[in-house]
Amino acid sequence: MRSKPAPVPTDETPRRAADRIRETAFDLFYREGIRAVGVEEIVSQAGVTKPSLYRAFESKDELIAAYLRDYDQRFCQRFEAPAAEHPDDPKAQLLAYVDRLATRASRDGYRGCGLTNAVIEYPDSDHPAHQVAVQSKQALRERLRTMCRAMHARDPDDLADGILLLLEGSYVSGQTFGEGGPARVLGSMVRRLIDASTQA
Amino acid sequence: MRSKPAPVPTDETPRRAADRIRETAFDLFYREGIRAVGVEEIVSQAGVTKPSLYRAFESKDELIAAYLRDYDQRFCQRFEAPAAEHPDDPKAQLLAYVDRLATRASRDGYRGCGLTNAVIEYPDSDHPAHQVAVQSKQALRERLRTMCRAMHARDPDDLADGILLLLEGSYVSGQTFGEGGPARVLGSMVRRLIDASTQA
DNA sequence: CAGAGTACGTACCGATCGGTAACATTGTCA
DNA sequence: TGACAATGTTACCGATCGGTACGTACTCTG
Numbered sequence: 001m002r003s004k005p006a007p008v009p010t011d012e013t014p015r016r017a018a019d020r021i022r023e024t025a026f027d028l029f030y031r032e033g034i035r036a037v038g039v040e041e042i043v044s045q046a047g048v049t050k051p052s053l054y055r056a057f058e059s060k061d062e063l064i065a066a067y068l069r070d071y072d073q074r075f076c077q078r079f080e081a082p083a084a085e086h087p088d089d090p091k092a093q094l095l096a097y098v099d100r101l102a103t104r105a106s107r108d109g110y111r112g113c114g115l116t117n118a119v120i121e122y123p124d125s126d127h128p129a130h131q132v133a134v135q136s137k138q139a140l141r142e143r144l145r146t147m148c149r150a151m152h153a154r155d156p157d158d159l160a161d162g163i164l165l166l167l168e169g170s171y172v173s174g175q176t177f178g179e180g181g182p183a184r185v186l187g188s189m190v191r192r193l194i195d196a197s198t199q200a
Numbered sequence: 201m202r203s204k205p206a207p208v209p210t211d212e213t214p215r216r217a218a219d220r221i222r223e224t225a226f227d228l229f230y231r232e233g234i235r236a237v238g239v240e241e242i243v244s245q246a247g248v249t250k251p252s253l254y255r256a257f258e259s260k261d262e263l264i265a266a267y268l269r270d271y272d273q274r275f276c277q278r279f280e281a282p283a284a285e286h287p288d289d290p291k292a293q294l295l296a297y298v299d300r301l302a303t304r305a306s307r308d309g310y311r312g313c314g315l316t317n318a319v320i321e322y323p324d325s326d327h328p329a330h331q332v333a334v335q336s337k338q339a340l341r342e343r344l345r346t347m348c349r350a351m352h353a354r355d356p357d358d359l360a361d362g363i364l365l366l367l368e369g370s371y372v373s374g375q376t377f378g379e380g381g382p383a384r385v386l387g388s389m390v391r392r393l394i395d396a397s398t399q400a
Numbered sequence: 401c402a403g404a405g406t407a408c409g410t411a412c413c414g415a416t417c418g419g420t421a422a423c424a425t426t427g428t429c430a
Numbered sequence: 431t432g433a434c435a436a437t438g439t440t441a442c443c444g445a446t447c448g449g450t451a452c453g454t455a456c457t458c459t460g
Binding site for chain 2: 036112117119120122123133141158161162167168169173176182183184185186188192193195
């Protein structure tokens with residue numbers, strides 16, 4: 001034990017080939033779409049070779065699944081991050097995420113949610129990409145329901161679904177309309193729905 | 201003149217090769233995704249050959265654009281159809297479309313909006329598919345604004361964008377969640393937003 | 401019936417797709 | 431020094447991609 005003194009993953013780019021592939025795949029898949037990106041492009045941009053990819057991942061499909069799991073993790077961080085700033089205030093937590101999303105999604109070049117995009121690129125429910133993405137979305141739906149219950153909404157499950165529609169709408173509309181798109185009203189619409197569900 | 205006695209486009213399947221290609225491409229592109237479908241699959245399923253495709257369409261990209269124009273046309277019909285049943289009542293017109301959409305989008309196997317899907321599959325704004333789809337969405341946004349103004353909403357443009365978010369959210373969530381998905385609440389959420397914008 | 405024009409199919413192209421086999425090279429630890 | 435794991439190098443596979451050169455069959459017109 002206590003042998004490895006410092007594998008010191010130098011925070012510059014090199015690192016392990018598998019990591020570089022994973023990061024490069026993340027960027028390319030997200031920005032250009034999954035089907036649009038070939039393995040050749042990934043390895044060349046990552047500065048590695050194809051055998052390295054296939055030593056780390058069984059297939060392209062597995063790499064895609066890994067990308068989506070990474071995406072889900074980042075999403076969860078983004079979604080849960082505001083919780084710390086607003087303890088015991090689910091409404092404020094949700095609105096914090098919503099307002100940040102509204103800003104991002106109304107900027108030019110926004111590419112939406114990688115998980116939502118994956119469901120559309122892989123409609124076949126047997127495909128690993130589809131499955132990982134759907135699982136993540138179901139977790140989000142559950143999370144929203146929990147928050148809406150904590151807000152003492154009259155119809156927490158309906159409110160949660162309404163908010164989910166607005167979120168998903170923002171993800172996709174951000175790509176369609178760019179700067180000044182409909183996502184700009186996301187915050188006020190979520191507030192209206194919450195108010196309509198919590199007022200006396 | 202008056203020569204052609206009856207080219208009689210027999211309403212069975214055969215007809216012109218170009219038409220068969222167009223119909224088959226519509227179904228395949230919509231159900232399986234555009235990038236997922238090759239020209240070979242289209243022509244073989246249409247019962248024609250590749251040269252027939254390339255005599256009628258300059259390229260696959262042009263066929264895709266044609267598909268999206270067809271889709272836009274069908275969408276407009278669906279969206280405007282309820283208008284006849286509710287003349288001079290924009291709210292009823294909109295809700296009629298919304299309620300039908302909610303039903304379709306909460307059924308299993310729903311594949312969303314072909315135009316929205318196309319924007320996600322082709323994020324590059326130079327691509328014809330992207331352009332056709334975005335144009336259609338901009339027209340929808342304008343149409344919604346007009347309707348919201350006619351409803352005498354306090355903030356017609358904001359309300360229109362809010363409704364647009366709910367619509368787009370239904371398109372994509374329908375694919376993610378299938379039966380019993382969030383789109384089931386679309387009707388009540390649209391009503392809440394309208395009410396919140398039109399009440400005294 | 402002749403001939404033109406239209407509509408279509410056969411067979412093929414080069415490029416790229418995801419994926420692999422075999423072997424050389426490197427760095428690390430013992 | 432020597433063994434091992436990780437990576438690179440090179441060359442290749444069969445399948446599929448979008449796209450085309452060219453020959454053929456039908457039909458309408460004169």
